[in-house]
Amino acid sequence: MDSGVVVSLRDVGKRFGTFTVLDEVSLDVTAGETVCVIGPSGSGKSTLLRCCNLLEIPDSGEMHVGGTRYHPMPAGRGRAAALRELRSRSAMVFQSFELFPHLTAVENVALAPIRVRGIPREEALERARNLLERVGLGEFTEARPSTLSGGQQQRVSIARAMAMEPEVLLFDEPTSALDPEMVGEVLEIIRELATTGATMILVTHEMQFARDAATRVVVMDAGKILEAGTPDQVFDAPSHPRTKRFLQTLARSSQAA
Structure with a gap:
């Protein structure tokens, strides 16, 4: 290849x-x-x-x-x-967001790096905050999905995908x-x-x-x-x-x- x-x-x-x-x-x-x-x-x-x-x-x-x-x-x-x-x-962004409703935006973004990559919690949360800032949601880090618009939820999903640092x-x-x-x-x-x-x-x-x-x-x-x-x-x-x-x-x- x-x-x-x-x-x-x-x-x-x-x-x-x-x-x-x-x-x-x-x-x-x-x-x-x-x-x-x-x-x-x-x-x-x-x-x-x-x-x-x-x-x-x-x-x-x-x-x-x-x-x-x-x-x-x-x-x-x-x-x-x-x-x-x-x-x-790789990391997938779905049609229907697929966020965990009981977690905040920053927790949704940080979860996979903590669980899958073994990144320390505070390090993963800090990176998640930076990614949410990058997608225009810096003021919504502690918001739960139910309080966010559809567009905001999808931006959280994009930040979550980026948090895994995928190759595609x-x-x-x-x-x-x-x-x-x-x-x-x-x-x-x-x-x-x-x-x-x-x-x-x-x-x-x-x-x-x-x-x-x-x-x-x-x-x-x-x-x-x-x-x-x-x-x-x-x-x-x-x-x-x-x-x-x-x-x-x-x-x-x-x-x-």
């Missing part, structure tokens, strides 16, 4: 029963890239992302994340160790559960991360964000990658007929709204 590649998928397949969700997908993501994955609902986008940190276990193919290799293997100690190692290299950040439609007025504040944080050289893969329906912030756009349908290229290539001159139809449908929906 090339030394600059952070995530490498080779012929990754995933089935649910007889339904093929990912059909021999191959993709490389290099350090510092912001890759936006787009496509119609049910195309396999979220499953692809969940396979990247083994929330879903691929049935076939091979993956490298941050230099850690994974390929399908029987259940046992070897597989459990491989799962832990690969998951430690994975975002699964991070704005889909937000009210429209809260979408911008979350996307602005992600844009800021992109400028710092963070490696990120995002599944998103926010086409303007993908056009503005992505270094590369990947289009999926029916479990396959149809095409990948710069935002200008994909949005202005798509090569695959299915991509053209998808973008035309989005454009008509936007005009109707």
